[in-house]
Amino acid sequence: MQSKRAIGAAGSAADNIGGIEPAAEAAAEAILQGVIDTLPVGVLIFQAGRDGIPVCLSSNATFESWARYPHNQVIGLGLPRIRLLNENPRIGVAVESLLQDPRGAKREIDWTVSESPRQRHLSAHISALPLTGDAPARVVIAVRDRTPEIQAERNLRQTMLNDALTGLPNRVLFIEQLEDALEGRLKSHLAVAVINVDRFKRVNENLGHIVGDELLAAMARRLLPCIRANDCLARLSGDEFAVLVKNIDAPEDTIRVVERIQSTLKSPFVITGGECFVSASVGIATTFSSRRYSEDLIRDADFALHTAKSRGRGGIAIYQSSAHSVARDMFRIEADLRKAIDRKELELAFQPYVNLAEGRLGGFEALARWNHPERGMISPSDFIPIAEDSGLIVPLGRWAIETACMQLADWRKRCPSAMDLNVGVNVSGLQLAQDDIVGAVEAALVASGLPGGALKVELTESAIVENPELARQIFTKLKQFDISIAMDDFGTGYSSLSYLQQLPIDVLKIDQSFIAGMMKSDDSHKIVTTIIALARNLGMTTVAEGVEEYSQAERLRALGCDSAQGFYFARPMAAKEAEAFINKGVCGPSGESGVEQSIDAQSIERAS
Known part of the structure; x- marks a missing residue:
């Protein structure tokens, strides 16, 4: 006997296929239904009932399982009474619309059904079946269970997020x-x-x-x-x-x-x-x-x-936005500094140091200056820390060594009184650790034609202490070129005095903070006196930094300090002004004549 499901699936198809025996027709319908039952989607076919409500003509085993219906129990039910489908009113509206106009567009409807202990996510594809003869319009609903897919998406999102x-x-x-x-x-x-x-x-x-x-x-x-x-x-x-x-x-x-x-x-x-x-x-x-x-x-x-x-x-x-503005400004300065060397925006200023006992010019300390095309002169205290932090101090240091040597060589050619002068160049701890200082110095001496004794390498106390063994190795190699080694800002770091014995240091530069207070503070005076005596006992010479007054220069000379530099003698000056300074000659605070009387005040003003 023909099943209700087969009747719904085949409909009036037998009326339109002539010559098929009822038994063969039933067998074909059973095969068709068996195929439909194996599909992983729920399949239902609807036709308009007498009252216009869509009535189910056929469903497959997959949908019956999802909706928990016994075999064949969905057949004959109106759509509003069918579990799962009646959870979303849009499905009924879509089916009724297609039954009235089978030529209408197909519909896709997603919805969620709450089922303890989880939710089932369903998707319905709704379309009209092709019209055959005088047969009434029919609509097929293919229901897909998207729960595993949705859960996989959620799991993936959980993993991703x-x-x-x-x-x-x-x-x-x-x-x-x-x-x-x-x-x-x-x-x-x-x-x-x-x-x-x-x-x-x-x-x-x-x-x-x-x-x-x-x-x-x-x-x-x-x-x-x-x-x-x-x-x-x-x-x-x-x-x-x-x-x-x-x-x-x-x-x-x-x-x-x-x-x-x-x-x-x-x-x-x-x-x-x-x-x-x-x-x-x-x-x-x-x-x-x-x-x-x-x-x-x-x-x-x-x-x-x-x-x-x-x-x-x-x-x-x-x-604080103000602090960030400063940081952004520093970032822009770093970007500009990377281009400054190639664009020749950097230059050296030269600050003289004076032999206190003999009252003569002993040499210069080369100091980097940056003439920015838009900002003007940028202070070393602004760009040197940036160069240190970014690693640009390495090419900047090489440039300074080469430029200082070339400048002193030029002065020696042009000024007879410059033959005994030397030039000091600051080397950072980072450059000491990362660059081939010995190679850079040797190249600069060869290019300029200067003897090694004309160059003085200056490093801060803290830079030396960071890696004393590396410093010892590099200093030993530099001494082979007869280069002088100076410890800058002595007394402000945390080094052990044993380093002074271990390292081939020639000069101790007394930090200006001690010089500034030596005339007022007994402690500062004692520190300066101690450093001078220490250097003398170790066979080193001393240079006092930051000398601004005649009384300071005179006291340092009396204490036996070898040389001094500072605004009292001259401010850092451009190369041309330094050349004029060399030609003038300098005397120190010895006897009746003093630097204050021997240096033209106008030349000092120009140098500043």
Whole structure:
């Protein structure tokens, strides 16, 4: 006997196919129904009932299973009574519309059905069957279960937006939440606090990356209770976390959250291998001071973090736009400095130093100057630190050595009185560590034709102490060229006096801070006296820096200081003015004549 499902599937097809026996027709319909039942989608066919409500003519086993109907129980039911389909009224509207006009467009409808303990996500493709003769219009619904697909998408999103190690939101999700918070807020303000674990690199180096990961996971668990219910804690990268603090009335509201975080970090973490103590530095940016875009807030918080870390471990800093303006200006200066050497914007100024006992010019210290095409003269105190930080100090140092040697060689050709002069060039600790100083000096001497004794290499005390063994090796090689080695700013660093014995140093330059106070402070006077005596006992000479008064020059001469430089003698001057200075000759504070009387005041003014 023909089944109801087969009747619905075949409809009046037998009336339009002549010569087919009923048994064969039933067999064909059974095969067709069997095929439909194996499809992984639910299939239903509807026809308009007497009251115009779509009535199910056929359904397959897949849909019956999803909707929990016994075999054949969907047949004859009106669409509004069929489970799953009646969850979305748009399906009934679409079917009725196509039954009235089979030439209408196909429809795609997605909907969700709540089923304990989960939701089922379905998608219906609704289209009219081709009309055959006088047969009534019919509509087929193909229902696809998108639940596995949706769940896979959610799992993928979960993987993409959450940190695998800590389970916290990652940078992408944090930015999404930050942007949502920025769009949703009205008059309230919010803040971003970026948290960086201090010296985390040492944990990885000493305990290994696995233990480092264990520590980060433990930190995430400990930080979560510190934030408020509506706030968001995320791991941005590596050892850097971030907190989104919403609905604040003042920047200080964020500090209270940060202080809770820092307080909870004071207790040791128990990890593989024992206990581990950590601290964290925090940078804060708020909508009170930053532009109201997510990327601006995170960038400004990062900038504040760098400020906090520069103050030491466990620091907190709130973003200040004025400080950032200075930093951006320094960044632009760095970009310009990279081009300055090639564009020949850099030049050397020369400050003389005077032999105090004989009252004669002994030589010059070469000092870099930058004549920026738009900013004018930029102070070395502004661009030298930038050159140090960016690594540009290496090519800048090479240029200074070469230029100073070439200039002294030119003076020696033009001025007979310049034959006994030498020139000092400052070398940074970074250049000492990264550059081939010996090769650079040798090349400069060869190019200029100067003997090694005409050049003096000056390094600060701190630069020498950073790597005394490297300094010893380089100084020993430089001494082979008969080059003088001077320790600059002596007395302001943290070196051991043993370095003076270990290193082939020729000159100690007494820092100007001691010279400035020696006439007023007994302590400064004693320090200067001690340095001069120390240098004499070790076979070194001394140069006093920053001499500005006749009384200072006279006292230094009486104490046995060999040479001095400073504004009292002359300010740093351009090469042409230095040449004029050489030709004039200089005498020091010896006897009745003194530098003050022997140097033309107008030439000093021009030199300044």
